[in-house]
Amino acid sequence: MAVIRDVMPAFELFQPASLADAVSLVDRYATDAWILAGGLDSFDWLKDRIKRPRYVVDLSGVAELKGVRESGDGVDIGAMTTLTEVVRHPVVRERYGILTEAAEAAASPQIRNQGTIGGNVSQDTRCWYYRSGWSCYRAGGNICYADTPDAINREHAILGADRCVAVNPSDTAPALITLGASMVIRSVAGERVIDAEDYFVGPGTDITRMNVLQRGEILAAIRLPGDWAGSRFYFEKVRDRQVWDFALVSVASAMTLSGNTIQNMRLAVNGVAARPLRLVAVEALARGRARDEDTAAMAGELAVQGAQALRLNAYKIPMMRNLVKRAIRGVEPWTIS
């Protein structure tokens, strides 16, 4: 249980200067190694003494993992690039505005200065039952305390729950899925590249993890293709307060139009399931239809099919429905007459 704060248990700290050294270290100490990026998720775990790794591999000294580089018609973003750097990068701002918006919506300026994009997509869930150290499914136990008749579960999942009802807290994840990003993963065995939407896993597939990173693997970079660069984007994050808060529900979409007809689109939501969800059925429905209220209403209804509310989060169903509608038809700026 979280009884001692601010005093971390002892661990051996490694600060490699190259990616090769980093993957070698996480391979050598695979079962006991903790990978430290910006530390904003990690230090909560360590200071609460709920995670007690024997070895911590701090990636902050690995220059190869930092920065935004143009590559072909897209860009490669090093996993250790801070959210502030992502937000301020001119190419990202110009071509991938949705990522700028999403990264800028994360937490607070101080946290964005320290937090990395790799950490943002790889962070653990914020379910407080789990983070309090209780023996829930996600922690290797046999119950979900957030899915009980008297649970405090206002922020939890309405879709994709499978024993665990935690949600993914990343702001940048739905934007990256919408942009068709790829995740570049390195290990001593080499490099593998997977689609952003396949980077995240739900509890049905693996209840103790939120992404596909295996022991000994490091997320090295995020690759943005040029396919959706400069298209019409929409990002919205609904939260209880406008700064330093996780999304209750967020939506990200990219679309190309021919006149007022939706030619192609990608749409993803987060905060509603243990993984950010790409809504492929909604995309298929919208494709070829007029970008109007009717299409938006149909898409909104389709998006929430199968949603199942817990005790305190039924509000997320209309919220998700409306966010999907807004992502498709857009939002007119408010005017005060």
Place this chain on the structure above:
Amino acid sequence: MDYLLTWGHSPWGQQILTHVSWNLLWASLFAGVAFLLAHASYMVLSAHRKRHPDETDAMEASRPHLSARISRHSLTARLFHWVMAVAMFVLLFTAFLPIAGVKFAWVTWHWMAGLVLAASITFHMIHATFWMDFWSIWVGPKDLPELRAEILREFGHDVPGPKPGKYPLGNRLYHLAIVVAALSVIASGLTMMVRVRTPLFTRNPYLLGDATWGVVYVTHGMAGVALVGLVIAHVYFAVRPEKWWITKGMIVGWITRRQYLEHHDPHRWVVAETARRAETRTP
């Protein structure tokens, strides 16, 4: 103790059981494969004694009216067996492949296969009780002479003692083990279904206390890993050349007259003789 069981703590800080340690899965897998290798080696090297061909010839000659095909398993019994086998494999693969590192959404497949297994075993219990020779599959003190005779035969002795009835002794002992493991896994699994979302009933994670849930999960895990070893042994014996006639009997439903006379005691598994056609008493 962590090598056998895993522990967590309740919201009140009490230490509670959560699962079996998955070390036991590897132990069961190892035990199953080790038994398989040991038995296969033994069968190559041992002098286990089979009935002499001329002995069986004489028995066949003395039973001229016995049908050439002896019915061993009715269609109903065979259907039960194969449905149960498919359900068991689905259960084992969905339970243990994720633990072995093959990740997929397994829970729905698992509980659905569990329901098929539970239904098929319920059917089997009713069918066996009212339409089959219920006691022919069970073991008891009366089987000790047969056990002694089988052991002596395995060591090459010429023992005239009792041959099995319809089911060989090993078959009956295996059935006993599988009854214990399968009923444990089904009872605990049905209870655990109360904790997962199904369209069948409303979830109730508070049906039992934390400690009791721990016992249920450990029971399920123990029975599950035991079934890994038991199923390995079963498949192994099913494909062994000298046992293939039994497996074939479970597929086609009958065995030959010679197999019947060679491997069974006609006094313990009585088959009616007619001059005209196969007419057997199939329990």
